[in-house]
Amino acid sequence: MDIRIQGPGPTSPFLSAQDLFETEHDLSRPVYVRLRDDPDERTWAGHYENRHVLNISRQAASSAMARELALHEFAHMARHEQEHPSHTQSTEEVLYLALAGKSVEQRKLSHCYQIANHMKDIYADDITLEVGPGEKLLSFLESGLAMAVANRPDTPSRPGLRRLSPSADPEITAVNAAFALALAERHDLVDDEHTHRLYDLAHAAAMDAPEVDFDGFRRRFRELGRETDSSTYRKALVDATRSYVSMSDPAAD
Template sequence: MDVHVRGGPAAPFLSAADLFATEYEIDGDVTVRVCEDPDERTRVSHDEESHCLTISRQAATSAMARELALHEFAHMHRYEEAHPSHTQSTREAIYLALAGQSVERRTLSHCYQIANHMKDIYADDVWLDVVPADKLVAFLESSLAAAVADTPRDRGAWDRLTPATDPDINAVNAAFALALVERHDLVGPDHPIYDLAHAAAEDAPHVSFEGFKRRFRTLARDTDESEYRKALVDVTRAYAVASNGDSAAD
């Protein structure tokens, strides 16, 4: 596993590569591109022979840098092994799920975010076996706390919010966070993340928090392309129903 870091600190990425290589392989060369834009989201692109991780300097120098790198290396590994979550066309599945429906632009954006959660579940299944998850749990907890704090109590103002503070997707994000920690037994039932997640759920009562948590948590570990496509289509339809103001089916 060859890792080349450009524009930023190499230590967290090389450390992550050494840890990752103890259990898994990445055949293609990996380039890490650190950029100055603090709003640049961590993302990975691929070609037939290599991978490129783009990450902001803020993230690359944070306490979570090594864990972020491990997470992205896991995406690369899933891509190389042609895992259905990383080969299935997200656009194709979402448009299949929403065929014949009229949805708002924000809802469509949220559907893509939910599809990314499903990819993340399978990536996290890889790297959470490599290092302790304490930092990940703290990150999920702080992210939920910020989202709950940013959600306005005035329901009439919700349509003016960015997707990051939309109560509907906040509830699904909370379901994803709990699904992840329960899938890997990362916390006990009295952990504060449960209170935060349930607070997010209460802000969007028409979204089936428990239903989405179950969908994420029970994703088949040995899924095939057909099974994964069905899961992605089903969760997309469920969210579209919830966003229209109806209760999402469990």
């Protein structure tokens, strides 16, 4: 595995992630790490015929999660080289199949892309958690969900918890919570007694969006087949998309 870091910045997180990744996997194409100045730049991977590119801000590269972020993106690169259905299936094709004849608002269309990304992340993190520990990822999932859900004064319907920001979309927050909990359960990062705070946060998110089939999405994400083919994966994504846009949405009828 060939890593080429471009620009000044820390190198140890990427080399440490490489060491973990290479215990079980390898990449045939070189990885160019591009360190960006923008602290709000999200971490993402680009895939090309002769290379992969890991884009990450210098701030993220210096954070406590840097190694885990790099490892996650290496896993996406591996899935891409494997031509795994989750990374070759066109999201646009799935949306066309799932939503043909329906009128869907732009907000929910954006959410459908997020659902597709979650399904890709499930398969990438099957690799991430095969080669690396899960404690930091669990904390990352918890803190991310806590950004949308926080303490509130007791009310009869939602005692104890509320959305952090009124601008946070409760529907996709509930789906995000289902993904976080499903990933944790899929890899036994939480115990069976439901005592971890992630359960409380996920429950609060689900209560904020009762129209979302939280348990259904949690089950869909958690039980995605470890081995899948293009047809099976396409059907799973089509079904998830239809389930989301059909919930209490007259525009989708």
